[in-house]
Amino acid sequence: MENRHEKIGLTDETVRKMYETMLLARRLDERMWLLNRSGKIPFVVSGQGQEAAQVGAAFALDRNQDYILPYYRDAAVVLAFGMTVKDLMLAAFAKAEDPNSGGRQMPGHFGQKKNRIVTGSSPVTTQVPHAVGIALAAKMDKKEYVSFVTFGEGSSNQGDFHEGANFAGVHKLPVIFLCENNQYAISVPADKQLASVKVSDRAIGYGMPGYTIDGNDPIEVYRYVQEAADRARRGEGPTLIETMMYRLTPHTSDDDDRSYREMEEVEKAKLSDPLLTFRKYVKETGVLTDEQEQQMEHAIQQIINEATDYAEQAPYPRQEQTLDFVYAEKEQGGAV
Amino acid sequence: MENRHEKIGLTDETVRKMYETMLLARRLDERMWLLNRSGKIPFVVSGQGQEAAQVGAAFALDRNQDYILPYYRDAAVVLAFGMTVKDLMLAAFAKAEDPNSGGRQMPGHFGQKKNRIVTGSSPVTTQVPHAVGIALAAKMDKKEYVSFVTFGEGSSNQGDFHEGANFAGVHKLPVIFLCENNQYAISVPADKQLASVKVSDRAIGYGMPGYTIDGNDPIEVYRYVQEAADRARRGEGPTLIETMMYRLTPHTSDDDDRSYREMEEVEKAKLSDPLLTFRKYVKETGVLTDEQEQQMEHAIQQIINEATDYAEQAPYPRQEQTLDFVYAEKEQGGAV
Amino acid sequence: MAVMSYIDAVTMALREEMERDQSVFILGEDVGKKGGVFKATAGLYEQFGESRVLDTPLAESAIAGVAIGAAMVGKRPVAEMQFADFIMPAVNQIISEAAKIRYRSNNDWNCPLVIRAPYGGGIHGALYHSQSVEAIFANQPGLKIVMPSTPYDVKGLLKAAIRDDDPVLFFEHKKAYRLIKGDVPEEDYELPIGKADVKRKGEDITVITYGLCVHFALQAAEKLAKDGIEAEVVDLRTVYPLDKEAIIESASKTGKVLLVTEDNKEGSIISEVAAIIAEHCLFDLDAPIQRLAGPDVPAMPYAPTMEKYFMMNPEKVEKAMRELAEF
Amino acid sequence: MAVMSYIDAVTMALREEMERDQSVFILGEDVGKKGGVFKATAGLYEQFGESRVLDTPLAESAIAGVAIGAAMVGKRPVAEMQFADFIMPAVNQIISEAAKIRYRSNNDWNCPLVIRAPYGGGIHGALYHSQSVEAIFANQPGLKIVMPSTPYDVKGLLKAAIRDDDPVLFFEHKKAYRLIKGDVPEEDYELPIGKADVKRKGEDITVITYGLCVHFALQAAEKLAKDGIEAEVVDLRTVYPLDKEAIIESASKTGKVLLVTEDNKEGSIISEVAAIIAEHCLFDLDAPIQRLAGPDVPAMPYAPTMEKYFMMNPEKVEKAMRELAEF
Ligand SMILES: Cc1ncc(C[n+]2csc(CCOP(=O)(O)OP(=O)(O)O)c2C)c(N)n1
Ligand SMILES: Cc1ncc(C[n+]2csc(CCOP(=O)(O)OP(=O)(O)O)c2C)c(N)n1
Ligand SMILES: [Mg+2]
Numbered sequence A, B: 001m002e003n004r005h006e007k008i009g010l011t012d013e014t015v016r017k018m019y020e021t022m023l024l025a026r027r028l029d030e031r032m033w034l035l036n037r038s039g040k041i042p043f044v045v046s047g048q049g050q051e052a053a054q055v056g057a058a059f060a061l062d063r064n065q066d067y068i069l070p071y072y073r074d075a076a077v078v079l080a081f082g083m084t085v086k087d088l089m090l091a092a093f094a095k096a097e098d099p100n101s102g103g104r105q106m107p108g109h110f111g112q113k114k115n116r117i118v119t120g121s122s123p124v125t126t127q128v129p130h131a132v133g134i135a136l137a138a139k140m141d142k143k144e145y146v147s148f149v150t151f152g153e154g155s156s157n158q159g160d161f162h163e164g165a166n167f168a169g170v171h172k173l174p175v176i177f178l179c180e181n182n183q184y185a186i187s188v189p190a191d192k193q194l195a196s197v198k199v200s201d202r203a204i205g206y207g208m209p210g211y212t213i214d215g216n217d218p219i220e221v222y223r224y225v226q227e228a229a230d231r232a233r234r235g236e237g238p239t240l241i242e243t244m245m246y247r248l249t250p251h252t253s254d255d256d257d258r259s260y261r262e263m264e265e266v267e268k269a270k271l272s273d274p275l276l277t278f279r280k281y282v283k284e285t286g287v288l289t290d291e292q293e294q295q296m297e298h299a300i301q302q303i304i305n306e307a308t309d310y311a312e313q314a315p316y317p318r319q320e321q322t323l324d325f326v327y328a329e330k331e332q333g334g335a336v
Numbered sequence C, D: 001m002a003v004m005s006y007i008d009a010v011t012m013a014l015r016e017e018m019e020r021d022q023s024v025f026i027l028g029e030d031v032g033k034k035g036g037v038f039k040a041t042a043g044l045y046e047q048f049g050e051s052r053v054l055d056t057p058l059a060e061s062a063i064a065g066v067a068i069g070a071a072m073v074g075k076r077p078v079a080e081m082q083f084a085d086f087i088m089p090a091v092n093q094i095i096s097e098a099a100k101i102r103y104r105s106n107n108d109w110n111c112p113l114v115i116r117a118p119y120g121g122g123i124h125g126a127l128y129h130s131q132s133v134e135a136i137f138a139n140q141p142g143l144k145i146v147m148p149s150t151p152y153d154v155k156g157l158l159k160a161a162i163r164d165d166d167p168v169l170f171f172e173h174k175k176a177y178r179l180i181k182g183d184v185p186e187e188d189y190e191l192p193i194g195k196a197d198v199k200r201k202g203e204d205i206t207v208i209t210y211g212l213c214v215h216f217a218l219q220a221a222e223k224l225a226k227d228g229i230e231a232e233v234v235d236l237r238t239v240y241p242l243d244k245e246a247i248i249e250s251a252s253k254t255g256k257v258l259l260v261t262e263d264n265k266e267g268s269i270i271s272e273v274a275a276i277i278a279e280h281c282l283f284d285l286d287a288p289i290q291r292l293a294g295p296d297v298p299a300m301p302y303a304p305t306m307e308k309y310f311m312m313n314p315e316k317v318e319k320a321m322r323e324l325a326e327f
């Protein structure tokens, strides 16, 4: 197999790390389902099948300064940006220590200021204008950071996508719009969702370049996001990147996808599961040895076990904490 | 001058009628300003410079069955669709008889069911999804009508434009989106409004054809709208047409455009005032004789005079009418 | 007469109205093949076909706006917002458009639209799948807001909403969907929008509430009855515009009023109910008007401890009723 | 101390805050070169340049959303909605996002955003340029809603809003812009958000109101004073969350309360005020709590007859005050 990562300046070390992050996200996701099916956590929203794009993109960013506005499937993105498995487990168990929300939000609602992971909500696409505002602040203050925002192809039909993208285009802001096109919005297939052939067909309407690329290939995604980040830092404005992939699980743990799609379709998609194809790549290019892989799986299992135990035992928020943080704590002479 | 209307099947008679409608709209608009400046009516919003596109489009539609969702500058469209000068004057004077709103809305908020002029509001672009819904009803009931909606280029940046256009594209609905790009949204020039070069660049993002054409040429607009209407009726879906023009007046009677644009720019635009250029066309192609023109001007003046007198003398709504029509009139056994 | 769940009554009303009237159709996210995320539209896609049970793009303003357009030309769309929390992008279409179409056109146009949405908490839905959003719309003349409590009321009121010539927001408590069961006649009937319903007669205190909380109040009332306290339970059913007469009548009768909502307290539906009573029957009151509501925090959290703290329940209602009775 | 108009106090507060703090910036439609359709931002584009006085595309959800993003990373955006009526497309961003950012992130993130918007009628603005929209937002914990009545309050409260670490909706009465003049100190001062202000002391009756109606109440109070009736006029200033203490204190003192708003009556700010009083000082009341408000119709019409019928004015307030005093 051809070594494609060297050409774009990626070391074996980094590629191994990319694979590891994908694997970590996948194993964590699998564990979440087990915990859900055994009644330990009420809800799972899954990123299976989307890890390649997530990791490819996250690694192409500057993880020491860029801001990210992930959507609910982006566990791999936030893991790459410094959130820990324990953090995510604490969120899944709705425990007080959960750094995302202190147990207030459902899992998948990421947020962690120290890692510049911007707090998100459930209504889709609201994060798009936020990303634009963060990019606007960068431009105003002549800062170097880029703002990176993701969303599903269904969500690209919300008004906020249009308004945010146009704003970014007019002001040439350093923001990267990454669509994770997993071909479904819950039960609605992309062709009933999108009048355009591609989400990236919309880029021209916002005066920015638009690309549709293979979201199962982290190297490809890395390349495009890196270029977009460079453009952004050079002051040349935003980029829209659509990554094509397939949602390998039901929409969430509350969904039964058999009512609206053929299981053969899912099985077929599993043949290009990015975890399998990228595993093949790292193995065949010699980035990962069998031994390293075993160690990796082992270490990951251990991390997840520990995080699960920790989170399961951690205390819930006290009920009175419901009342905290509606407004800033009152200061003398300050407001309500 | 080359006769361009014959080629597309337009009779002299129709072209004369088109010119007459443009002239009527212009003279009416001018009168409105006079009435405003003399303190007789509180507000004017003007269509000067946009009559060619409006008339070209309206005449290309089926005025016996199509639905129109005009925006506030579209006096020429509604005149073509059967609203009278008297109706518009009654609205300008906020009189009880105003068929648009019974004196409730500002002028420019058109609506008249008998002519399928769909009631409009002030928040821009809300009419776009309405037009799509009306087209959806046509498709459901296998009716032949088309739904036609207009909006400014500034308004094309609202979420409702995006959401409505995409919906129409997905369901291939018989709707025509016509953008009247007059290069300003109040004080904001198009290049600070739109990240794309053209509004029509957005069409591909909604899976529909998009065109940018000369909005000062009613023949050209007629041709494109007629084709779009044919497509729609053939079940081939929506079309986006952007008509280029210039807003010859301030935004409204409350605006002073000298604070944000050069008066030379306005003067220059007046050289291609569609009323002048189309007048030249109808004169040079022999569609309109000097004598006919004089009669036309005279008749129009008379119509406007009479309408003004009538509207000025007509009674205001009674104050208690404020309470009418919040809900359907109570019927026996019915709801609140 | 069959015993059925709250959500089955929704489906039944939809089906019967679609059978009765060709102009009724459904649109929303996942309402078609999937039958809705709660299954409220289950079977309708199969029965009526794709053209009358439309899976829309993920865009609530378009769902509302397209429905408004169709309604203006004679259709009777029933739009589903997947969760009440996600009605927010459609607020402009609902408040600026649907609510004002009849008025602004001087009765020339109207908008017979129903927007259904599941609201309410207690189902681990966290901040954005638990909200009560009625107060946002409950000051917009031109709109009606219906929030039924029982399967019987669901069927009769949803039919009335669909037949109504003006826009109706129809909020269904998602925890009630499968929890609440009751008798529902097979035949066609309508219940009047705008009318409250006395769900239990009583002389000692009045509880005025709506939605799922009606059941909490009824349960609590039974307990109080054992101690000789007879509570009247008034189900508002329509929370906007309110049935002033019914409110005044019951408040005047018992002189002791407890108002209950699952929503935050400040600026809620029960604030208006309190204002009506304070305006019209102040001198009939034997106790301050009590309001029992969720805490004034942005929304219901996910952790079970916090969710429980926020969520209304029969015990909280009972406690407040006893306190009032003893006043 | 200079006498200036209400709108000049807006501009002054904006200018001073922008001079004081580099992180303050303005965005909105036509706020730049044109200086705003009402001229509230006149001169600021010239003084601070395009990058701090941004003309945005015509898209309110983006205006709010972009401002929220900037606020989360340390900016202090002041977004203008050209008319309060046009805030509707931004409701999702305001309610789902701005209001909940601190809470949902467990205090990790916050959103120091101000949204200014001119509201109110009496200027021939018709349905969509006359609305009072505060009630839509007045049940959303996490938000604050400020509605000043005087130039002095405008300056002090707008400064406080800009310095506040949470989102503030700042509604300015557009008829007050040039009509209302008053003393405004040149120096820097802040007024506390969340506190009502007794604009006139009195023992006989209490009028509680806000915005332009404060002036109507004050004018009416002077007339009543000639007949020996001393009215207390409480200006809410912050309409959400309400200053309960101030409301309770004045209501308890006079025992006769008139609540006034220009908004529709049902579900308005004064409904909550009535509920607070009915809950806390029922036995101090000597008269039913009176509410004086606009009629429950969708919005204020254009025709002068109808506009006058809808719009609040000193005569209407005076009449209601006299009736209450005589009760
Ligand atoms: C405004 C809004 N409407 C509806 C929902 C309910 N909902 C959650 S996810 C989803 C589908 C999203 O599809 P897509 O954008 O393609 O992302 P995916 O889930 O496929 O990754 C819907 C409809 C929501 N969260 N927000
Ligand atoms: C939602 C909304 N926001 C703001 C306004 C105020 N406003 C009225 S017209 C206008 C500019 C519209 O520009 P454009 O769409 O280009 O139409 P034009 O007036 O140029 O014909 C604005 C901002 C409005 N009417 N609606
Ligand atoms: Mg998807």
Ligand SMILES: [Mg+2]
Binding pocket: B152, B153, B154, B180, B181, B182, B183, B184, B185, B186
């Ligand atoms: Mg324009």
